[in-house]
Amino acid sequence: MILSVRDFAIGFQREGQNLVAVDGISFDVEAGETFVIIGESGSGKSLTGMSIAGLQPPTAFVSGSIRFKDREMLNRPDAELRKLRGPEIGLIYQDPLSSLNPVWPVGDQIAETLTAHGLADRAEANKRAVEMLERVRIPDPRRVASAYPHEISGGMRQRAMIAMALAANPSLLIADEPTTALDVTIKAQILELLADLKRELALTIILITHDMGVVAEVADRILVLYAGRIAEIGPADSIMLQPSHPYTAALMTSAMISQTPAKQELNAIVGGAPGLGAFPAGCRFHPRCPRAQDDCNTVEPPRRKFGAVELACHHPIEVAMSLQVARS
Amino acid sequence: DDASTFVYADAGEPSTIDPAKANVNWEFTVTRNIYDRLIDFDLADPSKLLPALATEWTQDGKVWTFKLRDGVTFHDGSPFDATDVKATLDRLLKIGQGQSYLVDDIASVTVVDPMTVKIETKQPTVFLASNLSRIEMLSHVDIDKHKDDQGQAWFNENANGTGPYEFVSWTRGTQIELKRNDKWWGKFPEKPFDRVLDRFVTDGANRARGLEGGEFDLANFVPLDEALRIGTSSGFHMVEGNNLWAWPAIYLNMDLAPTNNKDFRDALVKAFDYNAMVQSFQGKAEVGRGPIPAWFPGSPEKEEPEIKTDLDAAKAALAKSGLANAKMKCSVPAGFPEFRFAATVLQSSAQQLGVTVEIEEQPFVEAITAIKSDKSNCFVLGNANLSPSDATKFFSAHYLKGGFYNSGKFFDQTLQDLVAKLPTIADATERGKLLKQAADIVVDSHYVIWTARPKTVVPEPDRIGGYRIDPAEYINARFWEMYSK
Amino acid sequence: MQAVAGVSLAVGKGETLGLVGESGCGKSTLARLALKLVDVTDGRVRFDGVDVTGLTGRRMLPIRRRLQAVFQDPLASLNARMTIAEVMREPFDTHGVKLGAGLEARIRELLSFVGLENIDIQKLPGQFSGGQLQRIAIVRALALEPEIIVADEPTSALDPSIQAQIVNLMLQIQRKRGISYLIISHDLDVIGHVADRIAVMYLGTIIEQGTADEIMQRPLHPYTQALLSAAPTLAARRQVGWKRIMLSGDPPNPADVPSGCRFHPRCHLARDICRTNVPPLRAMPGTGQMVACHLAPDETARAGAEVGRDRRGLPLAG
Amino acid sequence: MIAFLFKRLVWGLLVLIAVAVITFFLSRVVPADPAAFLAGQNASEETVQRIRAEHGLDRPLPEQFASYMIGLAKGDLGQSIRTRRSVSTDLKQYLPATLELLTFSFVLYLAISFSLAVLAARHPGGTVDGTIRLITMIGTGIPVFWLGMTLQFFFFYKLHWLPLGARFPIRETVPPVVSGFLLIDSLLAGSLSAFLASLKHLTLPAATIVVNLLAVGTRLSRAALIQEQSRLYVRTARGKGLSPNRILFKHILRNALSPILTATTMQFGYMISWVILVEVIFDWPGIGLYAYQSFQVFDYSPVIALAIVSTAGFVIINLVMDLLYPVIDPRVQSVGS
């Protein structure tokens, strides 16, 4: 176990009110797995991911515990957290163009991960930057190293981002929607690259996304967040192919359009996700849930084991019928 | 060498240091210390003339003969003689600017021998000698060298005189530097200044501040309140004196309604709050009665009726003019707080008559152009005369036709004739009578409001001495008389 | 620079034409051309047989009434300072439709059509969710009962669950009103689901065109095949030994168009003729499918069939 | 690139011509007659006429304009009536003083506004930020002339720390002119005391100019820095484990430079205006004082010259900035394209 999150909560103060964005979630990430966090926009995926690296917004207040390799990450002084980012934890994000500093050559930015941590001197770092670029399958690494971000293509940029995140040999890679802004063909390239790198470098990957196609391709285990709470957590196959939580089931529809006969109505969830500060009582999903009953409105479902997964639902879908449910 | 440098804060930068063109106070400051005149006058009694480059002089009708001082040399080493006098005066008259009006009676100048020069005037002129006390002598060598433009370009920014100080350099925008002329014929005091820096400090408050703070040894045109305060503070003493400037005088436009109405002007003169002016000068001023100050040689002032604020009389005069509720505009040359204040007083006085005065402060040239082109009814200025004893010069620029400062376009033929005739009259009593007649004409016309006649007040640091006020130049500095204690 | 070159497309009555392609290939530009928001450099835009290429301003107005648009970002495409009521009445005002007192009722009626009958129409767009706003945008486009709606990525900015709502809504509208759609998306699943016919764009040109079934099940252009194969789907997870066709290289730069077939630098089948000759868009024998590839269908048909099969994955139970 | 430069130069030239034309006509609407003033109070009409003719003031306005413009084309800025010299000669004398003041103020302004902005941007909304914002805001509200006088009052009159005005201690000898910048010339002459003396004289005038510009400058720089802070590359930098200082100085500053530069260009325009005021207040012998005094006697040529020179300065600064952008930000392809 490389990471252990317990009762983690994060929130903000707005007009004197405490708004809890992520509300007491617990999960573990095993070394070497690809752990995927999915959920709708605003469900708290990024906040969770960033908090693991100690990068929660400065305005946020947090509670609970996040232990990375047996070190508590919450409330650790920033100076110490900084030492971990880079050599222990690498991060990549969506939108590689904005995520790279536009005024420095790509190679310098990769090398900086090493020099800033005193892992290499400049020359060595530069050499390693080129190596890293080669490692992420960039055909002409020397040229790209001296190019500015705007001079290379989107796919190259994301590769460069990955090179930067991995330059100092971290064991954990947190990828927050790394493919969202990319074209289908490039997305495929990046996914394959990540899969290869994971194997080559024995990485643990925490992948945040709401693209079910991506999830389907890479996930070992999946955490489904809904409105700051865990809806379901468990092995990827169970969650994707036999969703038990009504929310998960609905979510999978989008990945199944191609399996739905053309022009036929899709199985859509009604309404929209509740915004921060407007979470309903009881089960937070109940207003949109086709299976909701009275207890859902008032009683918050506890987290419990259900088949291969753990979920928080009063009326989960039985495994055998899950796919039909998802389709109808 | 700090102690031997004298720093003088002057109110402006010279436009030229050519004595033939020098026009304003801060130009005279430079020329009069570099150049000598044929004759000097006694500051205490301006009618008393003193020898300078000329040691003796006689008048015989239209012919004046001057004996020149022997052994005088210019700063460049060349000797001074009669040729220089002739060349200087010829050049002055030819250029026709600056102080040439003081000697425009001259018909010809003749070199009799190197040390004697003969000047013939167009008519017998009693004031030639005293007026020559304002004319500075150049070297004919310099004049000949720059023949083509009468040396105008050269003399504008170079100087070679016989005077107590020698021109060293002119740093534009900053200062003119002079150094003491050891070989000067005159006498320096005990501890004279070897070096003089004539600084251009256009802002009056800065001059006051610098004088008080010790940056400057002496300053020109320090605002009165500041001068009085500084002069009475420790480390300073006050030098007070008369001057020839009726300061400020308000000229009324004789051509433009409503000031073209004599009764209306009368009303303004009578309504004016003279007391307010005197108060604003903190008592260091009196109310003038005519164009010529009482202390000036031959002034008829004492016989003139006193001018007082009389609101009832003013109202009566206004009623007579039939110009109740009239509106008028007043142009004030910018940069002189006293001028603006005089206009403000006029405004508030006129308001009591129901007359509205609008004030516009403008640069000098613009202001005088405004009244001359009948865009304005009045103009505020000092009434000056640079001649120590020739009273007719009070009239020439201000009251005669075509006079540059005759901004309100006053014209009176009798006055014209009187002024032309006066210099030819040798008898002082007779001259006095005519002078009174001339002054009366001006007073009776109500062309001018002589708002006040302030005294000159100059704060002098205790560490130096020798400063005397030259009444003809308001405030000047005779650097050769200054010394450190 | 030519963003779109030599493209001919037609949308039939009651038909949905789907347009797919990589980012920057000119899809939006084409939509804007169709909507006459940009001027064509060369070519014609016809509406119902009428040439509208040169029409501007008032003369275009009657056409606009029958031709409406829906954009990608619903929040951005509604004026943030106009209330929903104002937003909704704008089409009527613009086209001089005077409903007087009936206006409010009409707006309510329209909104109820998309399940928003209970919203406060005096609120500003900022107070609604993305899904609600997109429904408002769609119903606004419907207000004047147009004959065709051009929708540029109508679901891309939305969450997966909301995407399904919008897709359903659009299908529903078409069923009820027989409206035509030009739908643009880079999401092949969505296009495959809603479109009758699909056109695939690459670098400003159409490289393949056909019915949805044809394109989704038997793509003949290597690019279409790669596109379909690249998109990760749930189906992939269920198949053992599945292998995707990977495209090498990056999307090309429209300012620097390759010679010959525009796709040749990234094509694994490319040969000499591809580098020199521009392939015309040709009808494939026996079908209406049009492909711009020198090698189609002989050398591409097999791969196409595989891709189509992989994508469908295992048939779902029931 | 060359084409761009050429286009900019042509445009700059057009601006200059327009400025010259506008100032020429505006300043001559009033029929003030500087000739009469020059001639002296008692000069005869003929003398005045002669002086008028010498300066071409007797000719019809269009003719005067034509000859002025022809002169201008030859680089002749006309004659100053007040100084009785050619304006070009005068400018040579007065320009260095102004340039030195401007340059010094500019550097001071950049340094201070930048440091303040950095301080403020470290914790946006914090106490330091709030204080800096308030102070700079008050700074903008201070009328320049009033500030100048007030500074003189305290630092010269009350405290005797700094001189009243002018460029150099009165009684001391100015180092030989090489560059015209006293700071440089005194160093060239090897005199540290002269250097310090000139520095002292520069302090108050420069401070007066700078305080007023600071608010806008700091505010814009701060806004640029804060905006940059919210950029995604900063998140990336944090993800790499960089320290806040390193992020600020290595990543943010360079990116914020372009907007700051743009703001600075605008500020330069104000600076030129304030310089005139400051020169008047501090007796600074530069072109501002020169033109202002000439204006007082309706000596037009120096005023037009000032307009031309300062506009030219503005045009040049703009051009330099345009050339700088691609250097600072590699995304800006070389200018013009």
Next chain:
Amino acid sequence: MSISTQPARWTITRPKGVLLPLALLVLAILAAFTLLPGVIAPHDPIALAMADRLKPPSLTHIFGTDEGGRDVFSRIVYGTRYSLGVAIAIVFASALFGVIYGAISGMARRGIDNLMMRIVDLFFGFPALVLALAVAASIGRGLDSVALSLAIIWWPGYARLVRGEVLRLRERPHVEAARALGVSEMTILRRHIIPFVVQEVNVRVTTDIGYALVAVTALSFLGLGANSPTPEWGLLIRDSRPYFGSAWWYLVFPGTMIMLTATAFSLIGDALASRRAA
């Protein structure tokens, strides 16, 4: 379980909290000065009272008196409508013209837009003070000529701002949507662009009033603006110059007044800006 309360720093001292009400108070006072000078000022601002010449602040004359014995406070009160009035007029006139000009330029075709912006550039390059000198020389000294010359150099700022905004907004999807709907260009400008521009302009106008005030008083100080005895603030400072060492109050109060006013407007502009950003 540990609770972190890192964000505390944020909530403590935000100067705006106290300062904004203060700025509004200053504004209210200024409004009172402008509208009811006669009620507030204890003395006649024009009439001379030589007996009280240059008296330091006291209970009767809280800001002291000037060289004519006039009450400096009363003069400042009466001066508000001149100094601030002109500043406001300049900014409003410039904003109005600039908005129209900028909007036209932003909506116009490239060629026209280019030309219009070149003209704006021309005004940008023009040194403000020199223009003011020239204008004062040609139409005479007075607040009207100050207003004119400052407006001439002020409007291009708005034109540029507005054009930029219009260009930016023109590409916004909601404008594109309106265009697709068939909304005419005029209506688009009016309904879909100007409301957003106005927001920007409001902030700018508020802040600019402070700057304009400083500029107006500066020109008056140089003798290009109001004439004596108008109690315009810059002129008060100019008039106070000869009494610099003898009557500090005469210099200090008008200057402070300008500073307070300008700062108040800046603060309010800032508040507007941050409200807009939020």
